[in-house]
Amino acid sequence: MEIKSAYIHIPFCVHICTYCDFNKYFIQNQPVDRYLDCLITEMSTVEENNLNTLFVGGGTPTALNYDQLEKLLKAITQNFTIRKEFSFEANPDELTYDKVKLLKSYGVNRLSMGVQTFNEELLKLLGRTHHPEDIYKAITYAREVGINSISLDLMYHLPQQTLKDFEDSLDIALTLDIDHISGYGLILEPQTQFYNMYRKGKLKLPSEDIGEEMYQLLQNKLKQTSFHQYEISNFAKQHHESEHNKVYWRNEGYYGFGAGASGYVEGRRYSNVNPVNHYIKKIENNESPILNSSKLTLNEQIEEEMFLGLRMNEGVNIERFYHKFGIDIYHIYGHQIEELLKKGLIKTNANYMRLTERGKIIGNEVFETFLLSV
Ligand code: SF4
Known part of the structure; x- marks a missing residue:
């Protein structure tokens, strides 16, 4: 990444x-x-x-x-x-x-x-x-x-x-x-x-x-x-x-610097120690300030791609999804997509999947539909 x-x-x-x-x-x-x-x-x-x-x-x-x-x-x-x-x-x-x-x-x-x-x-x-x-x-x-x-x-x-x-x-x-x-x-x-x-x-x-x-x-x-x-x-x-x-x-990587800052590097989300004094102590002792770091599972990466992508008007790019994860979005979410389309909460075309105006108002409800681990 x-x-x-x-x-x-x-x-x-x-x-x-x-x-x-x-x-x-x-x-x-x-x-x-x-x-x-x-x-x-x-x-x-x-x-x-x-x-x-x-x-x-x-x-x-x-x-x-x-x-x-x-x-x-x-x-x-x-x-x-x-x-x-x-x-x-x-x-x-x-x-x-x-x-x-x-x-x-x-x-x-x-x-x-x-x-x-x-x-x-x-x-x-x-x-x-x-x-x-x-x-x-x-x-x-x-x-x-x-x-x-x-x-x-x-x-x-x-x-x-x-x-x-x-x-x-x-x-x-x-x-x-x-x-x-x-x-x-x-x-x-x-x-x-x-x-x-x-x-x-x-x-x-x-x-x-x-x-x-x-x-x-x-x-x-x-x-x-x-x-x-x-x-x-x-x-x-x-x-x-x-x-x-x-x-x-777009669920892309970034560094996070400073007390409590989060970053996303090589599929790993991390966050630094929070209180200012703890952060200073770590750095002054030549230690890593990272407190938590976890590699996202494939399912977690896919969920994030959906939650984050749907926030944007451009929506989730269906082709990018395929290239990133090697799976067709409809293969994973076919049933959910059908339901949300019926309720008028999302719309799709060949390239993108997007929230409708109604979907934007109750975005969290739509995002929940894409959870894979429940
Ligand atoms: S306390 Fe500071 S960080 Fe919080 S809203 Fe006010 S200005 Fe922003």
Whole structure:
């Protein structure tokens, strides 16, 4: 398996959001510089240096100060040649002009901004530190320095959010000079402030039906613009699809660097130790930071090919499936495919198998049908 992509994890945030269960730590008093040194050591251990895509995510990479950011960027560009897409996740209020200019000077060509909503009250409820003005400013800076692609994350099905609130946010996003929108429904995760508030009855979520309506609004509104949907949650203008995320959905290999980061190399999924201090200790002791690593069985690889591929509008490529696994997709899933076709949840042609609009709404139900081990 050729590896042409890498993910780098920066697990620090300046503020912890109320709904977040990502792998992140409040940055104050964290050994950030030592962490970066370890990350740089880990990056230097891999054989492949020519990549198509590299994504720096978190946490929030822009929580790093200017010097730390420069140190990281220098190490990345010394280690890797990135041919297509060099992405950074960013919080709008942390994107100063100097930082954006620095990112651009090291070849970053895509910014993925955690905007979530343009509604001040909802931003506050989510525990976000930015205001709508920070978003406008960050986009202006990014364009001024010549960043090629800008993506915004938006959230729906938020507490107190009405359909109109979500529509307003979408409308504002569509007036901005951006190329890509990711829309995510809130999932209440245990161990988050939101979850605790919900359990105590202090948080009211819109009904599931409203959540579905919001998703449909997202699809329908963007359909009328120059954005096209190419994945369940992702919409892009022409030539601005996330090349890095497509590597995940096409079930291709990638390296993962940093505390808690995951990778997929030679049919093996692995993840690194998580707490920052454990990760640092491993690297400083010249030990591998990998905590779990397992070779996927053929069935698991096939299941993943289906779940991930069906997320994309292009769907699962039937010929690629055959070349990859040496088996006809209909031979394995003939019965399931027939059932799903009857229910109108998938559609097929000679080359692809795809979710229908209805199938996208209840995607998880469709994915379950393709489990081989039950
Ligand atoms: S900025 Fe992102 S990673 Fe950090 S706490 Fe908020 S949602 Fe989580």
